[in-house]
Amino acid sequence: MMIVAEKMLVTVSPHLHKKDETIERAMKDVLIALTPAAVWALVVFGFNVVYILAVSCITAALSEVIMRKLLKRKATLRDYSAMVTAVLFAFLLPPTTPLWVVAIGAFLAVGIGKELFGGLGKNPFNPAIFGRLLLWFSPLAVYTTKFVEPFFWKTSGFFTPIATSINEGAVGRVVYKTMAGNPVDIATAATPLSLLKSGKWLPDMVAGPTPVGATWVTSGGKPSFWSLFLGAKSGCIGEVCILALIIGGAYLLWRGTIDWRIPAGIIGTLFLLTLVTWYHPVYNLFSGGLFLGAFFMATDWVTSPVSKRGKWIFAVGIGATVFILRFWSLRPEGVALAIFFWNIGTLVIDRYIAVPRFGEVGNKVFNQLPALPEPAPEPAKKRA
Amino acid sequence: MSGKATYKTFKGGIHPPYNKELASGKAIQAAPLPREVFIPLQQHIGAPNEPLVGPGDRVELGQKIGSNEAFVSAPVHSPVAGTVKEIADVAGFTEAKVKCVVITPDAEQPGFAKQNRDVTALSDEDIRSIAREAGLVGMGGAAFPTHVKLTPPKDKPVDTVIINACECEPFLTCDHRVMLERPHDLVQGLKLLVRAVNAKKGVIGIEANKMDAVDAVRDAAKGEGGIEVEILEVKYPEGAEKMLIYALTGRKVPPGKLPSEVGCLVQNVGTAVALFEAAAWGKPLYERVLTVTGPGIKEPGNLLARIGTPISVLIEACGGFVGSPGKVIMGGPMTGWAQPDTKAPIVKGTSGIVVLTPETVDVGTEEECVRCGKCVDVCPMFLMPNFIVQSVKKGQWDRAEMWGALDCFECGCCSFTCPAYIPHVDYVRRAKTEIAALKRR
Structure with a gap:
């Protein structure tokens, strides 16, 4: 299709392309658009959010690279879609999710939810949701369904990474273990x-x-x-x-x-x-x-x-x-x-669902799918 | 030119960078005489012409040199006085080779001896035969023989003749210049078209980025009954036949049907002027105005060039390339043909030569479709370009047809806006070929 002769490029029309209209650009847009929410998460839930995001992104990138290598597909990390999935996946987690659970989930999202189905464009499910639901319906659910009160970092320390939850603690409280091995007792909400x-x-x-x-509610038991x-x-x-x-x-x-x-x-x-x-x-x-x-x-x-x-x-x-x-x-x-x-x-x-063409009369609602074509009479290709 | 004003338009479409300012201010100039002209025997949709001359023959300016008895065809004429060198297969502007009459022009060229005919006395039949004899074809690019269009089916009377003066293709300015410099001839040509099909009125649709042309044509049409000038929104493909009819009249040409179905006839600015020249002056279509432009051209301009002039001569006449060319396109950048070299001769349907520099060529690699639906949003025919591509990839031709492959007129909006750089038009052409082959069986 592409013939380069005397350095002049020969391709089919059109010869113009919309400026900045690329997959990469769109994915970057989504990342930019997610920034305000991420910044706010940092304020309410402390620096643990950053650890979760980092683990999610690194795992997602590695999953994509490794899976595409294994499946012999060309590298597509530069389209940023793995990053978008990673951030969205992290956004679906409680802020005290242990980092190793995050890593497993991010792999499920990108490695399985996206790459195993054929890569970007072929995945039938939103990869972030796919990963999140797999966690939800797995034994790891206990780590991803516990919610703590906002501004809990006032108890645990702003920069303290949460390693895992160890037990329920007193009523309405949960005890987490930090990376350093110290227990932190946080109120659930x-x-x-x-x-x-x-x-x-x-x-x-x-x-x-x-x-x-629900100590975060403003007054009289009502979340304002x-x-x-x-x-x-x-x-x-x-x-x-x-x-x-x-x-x-x-x-x-x-x-x-x-x-x-x-x-x-x-x-x-x-x-x-x-x-x-x-x-x-x-x-x-x-x-x-x-x-x-x-x-x-x-x-x-x-x-x-x-x-x-x-x-x-x-x-x-x-x-x-x-x-x-x-x-x-x-x-x-x-x-x-x-x-x-x-x-x-x-x-x-x-x-x-039919989309009536320009000038088509009547309001067609459903497509009549033609039957699948019969195999071509030409020498049939053998499937490898 | 307030951007807020709402003008008539269609649904869908895109806003490409227009870059019209490169050439819109440049008056039409005569192109230099080439050392040899190459006249393709087929420059239209329909039956190819047989040569009427042979090697060594002398030809005069405007002499008919190729014709065919078939109804859907248009004769070709010599653009020069000179000697036929040979009848040869030459690489045309598409990939295919075309049979050409190669003529060596005399050093001294006579001017065209204009006749002064009274056009008001012509009957519809006269106008059709003039159009045919002069070799008129649609000069917007499709090159459909004009007399065929002027012969609508008996049961489908045409009430509105539309002049497509949108020039929605980026870069091109030849129609704009013709409207500025020859508005009266355009109006006279339109009147002939109206008469040829016994229509009630003629409408000239001009995009809002050419308000000076609107003024010029409105001035020229003053006092002429049944001629209207309408302003259209600047959007691509405003000048596509079906989109233009819808924008101007609200009528929708059904899929697979011709404009006569809704009582319309659409002709290009150049064609209308050429019809006037043929009727009033007896001048056949052997030269045309075209734009040589783009960031890769030193002095973009609008040239009156003889059919058969190799592109290299015209590029030379416009100062040559800026640096090395990235892409040389014959026609507009949305629907034109990229050229492997600069040897191809221009034909009646060539509205411009656009040269892009290597930096301005946006070559992306085709990625997997990400199903963003942008192609569906911009498709002016409301087709599903993404599913056509999918079906073609799987060889499911009947599905490609179901998703609308046959209704596609290849405007290229889908590919323009595709973040995955999918060349939909290429897939659609493949589908059209395969579907046609299946139907012939």
Whole structure:
């Protein structure tokens, strides 16, 4: 296809390419957009966040390099996609996750979730979510489902790396071991959504008793709107500060890296459903991983539909699934799981939801897929 | 030129860097006479011409030198007075070799002896035969014989003739210059087109980055009934036939159909002017205005060049290359053909020569599709370029067709915007060839 003669390049048209429109650039955009949330995580959860991010990134890079070597594919580390997965994966973890668990998870995300499926572009699931869910459904779950109160570093020390949790400690407390081997006793804290689920506290409606461990709430047992929105709450590393996520999301929208339909569809649907059922609409919106998922996970190019119609279906589907999981399932949160389900749905949406062509009459909804072609009569290629 | 003003347009498309300022201020100048001209016998879509002359024959300026009886064809004429050297296969602007009449021009060239005919008396039939005899083809690039377009099916009357004056291809400015310098001839040409198909009105659609041309043409059309000048948003591919019709009339040409389906006829600026020249002056299409431009050209400009002039002569006339050329493109940079050398002769459909420097050639390596959907967003035909590529890679031709391969007019928006640098157009062409082969079986 490419013939270089007399140094003049001969390729098919078009001969122009949009400036800065590369995979690498898009991935860098996502990393830039995640920075505000990372900075805030550093403030609430201390320097342990940096250790987790570092371990996640290094493991992800090594996993990618090694897996691609083993699978004999060309190196693609420079496209930064492994870094994006690594940071997003770290963002889905509680801030006291032991570093060795982080390393295992990052390998599962990039080594298995992305590379084993064929590398960037071929992975059916969002790799970060894939890694997170594998951890969640594994025996290692005990390390990744324990949430501590914000600003816990005041007890453990800002720069102290958490090695592992050793035991439950007293009621509402957990004892961690630092890298240096010293035990630290930290108060656990229910996430806003588990508070809601457990019914120990109903926001804005009943002024109940202060929930156990929820010392971060502002007054009278109510997590204030601002503590939810600005991120003075317990939760996963990247999900707590809604404001930071909105800033990052706005940057990606401005850059044209993500499509507005997906965050709008997800957040809008969940808001509408919680509004109709009066299931604490605003509280639900600003709790858990909704904004992180809507702006950064569901918008993943590879695992979301390509057409506008498809994107709407996908987004509304995720919003509805999050609502169902939060409302009826035993677990308080469901954003990651909902996105995972609809990653599978994407395969179906892309194939069967029709996009009427320019000038096409009638409003076709489904594609009629032609039957697979019969094997060519020419000498069939033997599969190695 | 307020950027906020909303002009008529279509959905989808892209905003490439236009770089029109390189040549838009340069008046049209006559290109030098080459030592030899190479006239391809087929410069149009349709049946190839048979040569009417042989080696050693004398030819006069404007003499018909190749023709074919078939309806879908257009004759070719000699752009010079001179002697036929040979009939030879020469590398054309695509990869394929084309049969050419090679003529050695006389040192002294006569000017064209203009006739002064009254065009108001011409009937529709007259206009069609003039167009055919003059060898008129679409000069925007597709080179479809004009008289064929002027013969719409009986049951599909044309009410609107549209002049495609968008010039949405980056870099090119030849239509812009023609509108500035010859607005009256354009309007007269349009009137002939309107008459040829008995349409109700003629519309000239100009992109908003050529407001001086809008003024010039509006001035020229003053007092002429049934001629409108419309301003269109600056967006690529505004000048694609279906997009332009939709932008101007709101009518949608159905997939696989021609503009006559919705009562429209689209012609390029150059073609309209050439029709006027043929009708009023008796001048066949043997020369055209084209733009020689790009960062790799020393003095970009607009040239009136004889058909068959090798590109090297035109590049020379514009001061030559800046440094070494990275890419030489015949036509616009979005749909044109990259040239391996500068030997190919220009044809009736050549609207420009764009030379990129090695630094301005953006060569990426094709990566795996990351399914970002940007190609789907920009496709003006609402196709699924990514799935066409996927199907082609797997050899699933019927699926490629389902995803719209046959409706693609290869504007290149998808590849322009693709972060994985996938050459969709290349895959689409492969699909078209294979699907056509399957259908012939």
